Amino acid sequence: MARRRKKLGEILVSWDVVSPEALKEAIAYASEHGKRVGEALVELELAKEDDVTKALAAQFDLEYVDLDKNVQVPAALDLVPEKIIKDEKVLPMKKDGNRLKIIISDPLNLELQDKLRFLLNMELDCALAPRSKIQRFIDTFLGGIGTSVDEAIEEIDRDTDLLAKEAEAYKKALVGDDADAPVIKLINLLISEAVRMRASDIHVEPMSDRVRVRYRIDGVCINRDNIPKSMQGAVIARLKIISGIDIAEKRLPQDGRIKMKIGNQQIDFRVSSLPAYHGESVVLRILRPDSVKIGIVGLGFEEDDYDRFQKIIRQPNGIFLVTGPTGSGKTTTLYAALQELNRPDRKIITAEDPVEYNFTGMNQCQVKEEIGLTFARILRSMLRQAPNIILVGEIRDREVGEVAVQAALTGHLVFSTLHTNDAPSAITRLIDMGIKPFLVASSVQAIMAQRLIRSICNECKEIDPAPDRFVLRMLGLTDEDLAGHHLYRGRGCNRCNNVGYRGRQGIFEMLEMNNELRELAFHRAPTNELRRAARAGGMRTLLEDGKLKILRGITTAEELSRITQAEGILAEEQ
Numbered sequence: 001m002a003r004r005r006k007k008l009g010e011i012l013v014s015w016d017v018v019s020p021e022a023l024k025e026a027i028a029y030a031s032e033h034g035k036r037v038g039e040a041l042v043e044l045e046l047a048k049e050d051d052v053t054k055a056l057a058a059q060f061d062l063e064y065v066d067l068d069k070n071v072q073v074p075a076a077l078d079l080v081p082e083k084i085i086k087d088e089k090v091l092p093m094k095k096d097g098n099r100l101k102i103i104i105s106d107p108l109n110l111e112l113q114d115k116l117r118f119l120l121n122m123e124l125d126c127a128l129a130p131r132s133k134i135q136r137f138i139d140t141f142l143g144g145i146g147t148s149v150d151e152a153i154e155e156i157d158r159d160t161d162l163l164a165k166e167a168e169a170y171k172k173a174l175v176g177d178d179a180d181a182p183v184i185k186l187i188n189l190l191i192s193e194a195v196r197m198r199a200s201d202i203h204v205e206p207m208s209d210r211v212r213v214r215y216r217i218d219g220v221c222i223n224r225d226n227i228p229k230s231m232q233g234a235v236i237a238r239l240k241i242i243s244g245i246d247i248a249e250k251r252l253p254q255d256g257r258i259k260m261k262i263g264n265q266q267i268d269f270r271v272s273s274l275p276a277y278h279g280e281s282v283v284l285r286i287l288r289p290d291s292v293k294i295g296i297v298g299l300g301f302e303e304d305d306y307d308r309f310q311k312i313i314r315q316p317n318g319i320f321l322v323t324g325p326t327g328s329g330k331t332t333t334l335y336a337a338l339q340e341l342n343r344p345d346r347k348i349i350t351a352e353d354p355v356e357y358n359f360t361g362m363n364q365c366q367v368k369e370e371i372g373l374t375f376a377r378i379l380r381s382m383l384r385q386a387p388n389i390i391l392v393g394e395i396r397d398r399e400v401g402e403v404a405v406q407a408a409l410t411g412h413l414v415f416s417t418l419h420t421n422d423a424p425s426a427i428t429r430l431i432d433m434g435i436k437p438f439l440v441a442s443s444v445q446a447i448m449a450q451r452l453i454r455s456i457c458n459e460c461k462e463i464d465p466a467p468d469r470f471v472l473r474m475l476g477l478t479d480e481d482l483a484g485h486h487l488y489r490g491r492g493c494n495r496c497n498n499v500g501y502r503g504r505q506g507i508f509e510m511l512e513m514n515n516e517l518r519e520l521a522f523h524r525a526p527t528n529e530l531r532r533a534a535r536a537g538g539m540r541t542l543l544e545d546g547k548l549k550i551l552r553g554i555t556t557a558e559e560l561s562r563i564t565q566a567e568g569i570l571a572e573e574q
Contacts, residue, residue: 300505
């Protein structure tokens, strides 16, 4: 009697990848939208694509291939036409006599397998890999994104008539209708590659003898390549044209925006040009809609801080401040809170400069200083709109601070950001702005400082055999702290671009106002007294939160010391 093949859902439930309830939800979704259960699980974010593909491999008794683990360029690539590889997302790996090992993503696509057998006149040994990983592999090794940027630059670099090349490229950059023009092609490839590599920014920086291109990935700049100096004018002109910036103005800073479809996603780019010594420096900030939709759970809170955060954002009124330097994830945290609170029975209004992400159900207002539409003016108008929750992009001065305090005291929940190094300093900063101490003491409910630290890549994570003792000592991690714990590092692999880190998490310093802190704020107590009282009330510092993540194997001591300036923090605490 033939053995019954297990269903995909049964396998995933037996592996504890999904719960029976989640499987039922996916089955209902698949039935309603005409999809397979595996596709539904991935779309609903109930299971990872890797896990679904591994379950498919187990279901059909096929090999699963992890394309992130240093898979070399297959020798059999030339056996299958490039168009079929790219269109059908297949990877011929190895020929053995009359048999060909080939990686596919869908074992039920029998029509494709028959087509390949007929075309190649060979028998197939199929293996499975996630479709997205096959696509990334093709982009990297088949004349796709990864190699095309280098080829485009080499094509420009090989040209001997540089002056003629620059003039011609500049003309084509201005016309903008020739997709094969070297500069247009190069810019498109750079932007596509940066998005695929999860970069947050693209930096195009003129130097004395070249134009340097860098990507910022997980908060760290990496060199991508150098563009010939002769092409500087054409490259900058093209970037300014597609972002709607005046190409004739080269003496003043300018801002613009680009909207492009990369893959299946519509991506916005915020563009800034700044006149510098060797020419205009241009930075493209990549605004991904999904980057601010990670939810509160994805921010990286420890369990106790998560509970406190949930309690704070559900207060009926008061001010909740998130502090930290630029790029520390303040906006993402506040958006996560607003999404949690965004319900039909609540009215949410935001004042932002600029509005980077649009959310359904929220009234988002763009600050326009040039016409007098300031934070303070929007805030005053907001209060006449009867909101429940208000987000002020940043408290920059006394006027905005006083209106925010007034809103908090009249029954509104106010979220905002402030640029301070830690949570206790925010109280001192508000008072220094000119806001009366008794107003600060009575209106502020909580302050949270945060930073973003890189997470160790899960694909190449390994025990660190010789952690740097100096860094551990600098962070205050003793042998007693390390007892019973392994420290980890990332070895470096294809998935993390050989840096050992992939993705970021937050470290947090959560200060909840209590009677003692309100009394200290009322009497203008210095920051060190506020910090002492906050820690006595249960606040964990950024450094202490980071240490927990080191001991849990999420990040490294080197990364924490880079982010928290540990020497300064230790000096303050001693």
